[in-house]
Amino acid sequence: MNGPIQESTLQEMIEGLRRFGADGRGVxxxxxxxAWCEAQRWLDSRARELGLDxxxxxxxxxxxxxxxxxxxxxxxxxxxxxxxxxxxxxxxGAYGAVAGILLAAMGLGSGGIPVxxxxxxxxxxxxxxxxxxxxxxxxxxxxHADLDSTQDSAGVSWRAALEFARERGCASPVHAGxxxxxxxxxxxxxxxxxxxxxxxxxxxxxxIGIVTSIIGFRRVEIRITGEARxxxxxPMAMRKDALVAAAECIWSAEVLAxxxxxxxxxxxxxxxxxxxxxxxxxxECELRLDARHSDSAVLGTMLSELEKRFxxxxxxxxxxxxxxxxxxxxxxxxxxDMITEATALAGEMVFSFKKMVSGAGHDSMxxxxxxxxxxxxxxxxxxxxxxxxxxxxxxxELWEGVRFCHxxxxxxxxxxxxxxxx
Amino acid sequence: MNGPIQESTLQEMIEGLRRFGADGRGVxxxxxxxAWCEAQRWLDSRARELGLDxxxxxxxxxxxxxxxxxxxxxxxxxxxxxxxxxxxxxxxGAYGAVAGILLAAMGLGSGGIPVxxxxxxxxxxxxxxxxxxxxxxxxxxxxHADLDSTQDSAGVSWRAALEFARERGCASPVHAGxxxxxxxxxxxxxxxxxxxxxxxxxxxxxxIGIVTSIIGFRRVEIRITGEARxxxxxPMAMRKDALVAAAECIWSAEVLAxxxxxxxxxxxxxxxxxxxxxxxxxxECELRLDARHSDSAVLGTMLSELEKRFxxxxxxxxxxxxxxxxxxxxxxxxxxDMITEATALAGEMVFSFKKMVSGAGHDSMxxxxxxxxxxxxxxxxxxxxxxxxxxxxxxxELWEGVRFCHxxxxxxxxxxxxxxxx
Numbered sequence: 001m002n003g004p005i006q007e008s009t010l011q012e013m014i015e016g017l018r019r020f021g022a023d024g025r026g027v028x029x030x031x032x033x034x035a036w037c038e039a040q041r042w043l044d045s046r047a048r049e050l051g052l053d054x055x056x057x058x059x060x061x062x063x064x065x066x067x068x069x070x071x072x073x074x075x076x077x078x079x080x081x082x083x084x085x086x087x088x089x090x091x092x093g094a095y096g097a098v099a100g101i102l103l104a105a106m107g108l109g110s111g112g113i114p115v116x117x118x119x120x121x122x123x124x125x126x127x128x129x130x131x132x133x134x135x136x137x138x139x140x141x142x143x144h145a146d147l148d149s150t151q152d153s154a155g156v157s158w159r160a161a162l163e164f165a166r167e168r169g170c171a172s173p174v175h176a177g178x179x180x181x182x183x184x185x186x187x188x189x190x191x192x193x194x195x196x197x198x199x200x201x202x203x204x205x206x207x208i209g210i211v212t213s214i215i216g217f218r219r220v221e222i223r224i225t226g227e228a229r230x231x232x233x234x235p236m237a238m239r240k241d242a243l244v245a246a247a248e249c250i251w252s253a254e255v256l257a258x259x260x261x262x263x264x265x266x267x268x269x270x271x272x273x274x275x276x277x278x279x280x281x282x283x284e285c286e287l288r289l290d291a292r293h294s295d296s297a298v299l300g301t302m303l304s305e306l307e308k309r310f311x312x313x314x315x316x317x318x319x320x321x322x323x324x325x326x327x328x329x330x331x332x333x334x335x336x337d338m339i340t341e342a343t344a345l346a347g348e349m350v351f352s353f354k355k356m357v358s359g360a361g362h363d364s365m366x367x368x369x370x371x372x373x374x375x376x377x378x379x380x381x382x383x384x385x386x387x388x389x390x391x392x393x394x395x396x397e398l399w400e401g402v403r404f405c406h407x408x409x410x411x412x413x414x415x416x417x418x419x420x421x422x
Numbered sequence: 423m424n425g426p427i428q429e430s431t432l433q434e435m436i437e438g439l440r441r442f443g444a445d446g447r448g449v450x451x452x453x454x455x456x457a458w459c460e461a462q463r464w465l466d467s468r469a470r471e472l473g474l475d476x477x478x479x480x481x482x483x484x485x486x487x488x489x490x491x492x493x494x495x496x497x498x499x500x501x502x503x504x505x506x507x508x509x510x511x512x513x514x515g516a517y518g519a520v521a522g523i524l525l526a527a528m529g530l531g532s533g534g535i536p537v538x539x540x541x542x543x544x545x546x547x548x549x550x551x552x553x554x555x556x557x558x559x560x561x562x563x564x565x566h567a568d569l570d571s572t573q574d575s576a577g578v579s580w581r582a583a584l585e586f587a588r589e590r591g592c593a594s595p596v597h598a599g600x601x602x603x604x605x606x607x608x609x610x611x612x613x614x615x616x617x618x619x620x621x622x623x624x625x626x627x628x629x630i631g632i633v634t635s636i637i638g639f640r641r642v643e644i645r646i647t648g649e650a651r652x653x654x655x656x657p658m659a660m661r662k663d664a665l666v667a668a669a670e671c672i673w674s675a676e677v678l679a680x681x682x683x684x685x686x687x688x689x690x691x692x693x694x695x696x697x698x699x700x701x702x703x704x705x706e707c708e709l710r711l712d713a714r715h716s717d718s719a720v721l722g723t724m725l726s727e728l729e730k731r732f733x734x735x736x737x738x739x740x741x742x743x744x745x746x747x748x749x750x751x752x753x754x755x756x757x758x759d760m761i762t763e764a765t766a767l768a769g770e771m772v773f774s775f776k777k778m779v780s781g782a783g784h785d786s787m788x789x790x791x792x793x794x795x796x797x798x799x800x801x802x803x804x805x806x807x808x809x810x811x812x813x814x815x816x817x818x819e820l821w822e823g824v825r826f827c828h829x830x831x832x833x834x835x836x837x838x839x840x841x842x843x844x
Binding site for chain 1: 558618619620622625637640641648652654655658660663670672673674679680684685686688690692695697698699700701702703707714780781782783807808
């Protein structure tokens with residue numbers, strides 16, 4: 001690859017990356033699989049062509065960094081993930097991964113803190129039910145036991161999947177000692193470029209999003225039990241219809257989220273009424289509820305209020321309600337200093353921007369959770385479509401994001417150096 | 423069998439019949455199957471022990487009648503069906519079928535019009551998607567083409583199923599001429615005893631229900647198409663959530679039926695939101711709607727109003743709505759004369775009774791539709807449970823129903839004879 005890094009470089013690498021995927025619509029690149037391995041090797045060779053050196057770690061994460069970098073040296077980490085959901089798009093993860101390599105190759109000039117790109121494994125949790133395996137291993141957070149207990153739907157362990165990747169040069173051997181993973185560099189901060197995966201930036205005609213926090217979520221499985229009865233012979237007043245009770249709950253969840261205002265969201269993603277026939281009043285209905293907020297206390301309030309409302313609906317209808325929390329993640333704040341610098345920079349660069357909450361989880365969440373100052377920059381997502389073959393962002397908008405990130409890294413590095421000098 | 427026909431006779435035959443069924447919970451006796459054939463042969467032998475003669479017709483319907491009955495003679499038909507739904511109960515159909523045989527055996531005294539019991543095939547439509555095959559064939563309503571086009575889920579045709587039954591003595595050969603089925607007797611009227619399959623008689627502490635009409639139904643498959651989006655990144659105001667739209671529709675169907683008052687019912691028996699994950703706003707939801715009323719015009723109004731409300735909900739939410747009517751049956755009035763006599767009789771016999779609409783379809787509907795004066799007598803259903811192993815009615819209550827039917831047939835026969843003499 002010749003010439004300066006520019007929009008066409010970004011385009012060539014994102015278009016190149018989308019070719020690596022399983023058959024079918026969109027891009028399916030499950031972590032550690034054959035297509036994923038090929039994609040990682042291709043990125044490795046591209047990064048080398050841009051003058052970088054590459055290293056893989058035992059978790060299958062790729063680092064592209066200036067040649068001769070001391071492992072113990074403090075660095076700025078920037079990147080995103082290589083894996084996709086099934087039949088996903090060409091931008092989710094890929095954008096930040098490619099942007100990271102370009103930013104590392106552009107560097108911050110001689111004497112500046114090195115910029116190291118990371119291309120992480122299994123952020124989505126599409127192959128292994130456990131998301132963020134890559135980022136967690138990058139930060140030394142995974143145990144030997146996890147390597148065997150974490151299995152995909154076919155029963156293949158994380159250990160075996162890593163061995164498959166290692167045979168293809170996509171991972172280094174796990175450490176034999178007490179900790180299978182150790183951080184490879186000392187990140188002073190972390191920056192992740194990503195598509196928004198929502199409709200807000202496009203709708204509000206903003207060029208970039210400065211992410212102030214990553215939303216927390218709570219997930220609950222709910223079962224409403226009424227009485228299955230003949231749909232013809234059971235008068236309306238004598239029914240305990242589990243689906244109508246569920247319908248009231250579904251609607252009330254929407255109302256509650258609207259009452260709380262952005263960034264509160266509440267979604268019932270699944271409803272299954274049984275037995276499911278035309279002529280039987282449903283006796284049972286299962287719901288999957290996902291509620292999110294950037295403020296942990298507000299999220300807690302939302303959940304208790306949802307449970308209270310759901311229970312009141314079921315009780316009024318003579319139905320039984322089981323409320324089973326199944327997973328949760330606390331909200332994570334992005335670095336206040338980085339947000340301040342990013343906001344000031346966007347003003348100086350005359351970027352139209354929005355300070356916003358990320359409604360989805362990202363690798364940055366894991367870094368921030370381990371105390372690494374972290375931030376994300378969002379590019380708009382056309383019509384908010386993501387995790388779908390139609391996922392799209394115009395290349396110009398993606399390139400603006402890279403330009404912004406480069407200026408931001410330079411500014412942050414200067415500040416970091418000044419503070420170090422104090 | 424010796425001695426007079428009494429409650430223990432009814433009990434013995436209903437308990438006897440429940441033994442004939444496929445393995446599994448409850449009673450599974452699908453039309454023309456092995457268990458069904460054995461059950462029919464057992465009823466045949468029981469009826470003969472009660473002094474009756476038995477005849478099967480080409481549709482697999484069994485008639486138990488006084489010996490030496492002229493086929494062309496006018497008769498009173500009374501009975502019900504032998505088949506059950508899968509994992510059904512011991513009373514649905516069985517009650518009226520056994521009651522019919524007892525009523526035929528009890529007779530109406532010398533010189534009265536003969537009472538002929540019928541035990542019909544495939545009323546439920548559990549084996550063949552087409553319900554009332556037995557009653558329809560009894561009335562000569564089925565064609566040769568139906569014999570081949572009507573198939574069960576395994577691809578076995580009605581013709582082949584009848585052949586299986588015929589080999590076991592459970593059907594006579596279909597007629598070779600232009601019409602495969604011809605009525606075997608000339609029914610002056612038809613009476614069907616049945617369990618209510620609903621909770622009303624028990625709740626209102628009535629001993630019997632006098633059915634004034636059989637409800638009509640209209641069934642619609644509805645598809646709501648919104649936009650599948652990320653549940654975390656899509657603000658509430660920017661969603662087109664197909665499931666929340668569906669929830670509003672489900673609730674509004676309940677509200678509409680309540681507004682119309684009994685006997686109006688509206689049921690969404692099935693709801694399926696896609697893709698069905700925690701973290702995706704549902705982009706599509708399918709519903710199955712069943713609405714019923716005893717008045718055809720009111721039913722029509724209900725359906726247009728339901729469609730109007732559903733469409734308004736979808737439109738307000740920016741979703742698309744497909745409304746696909748899939749089946750319907752017009753309401754059928756029971757014989758006004760029979761209702762008058764039954765009401766007067768119940769008063770005289772000091773029976774607590776309720777004139778009511780049947781919310782489910784029954785063989786009587788087919789007879790009435792062909793111009794045969796028809797009526798049904800309901801016995802209470804404990805907790806309204808039917809089509810379920812827990813289906814139950816105390817034997818005493820079932821026997822009261824038989825006593826009432828016997829008195830009613832005698833009264834109707836006297837009236838019929840008087841009118842004939844006029």
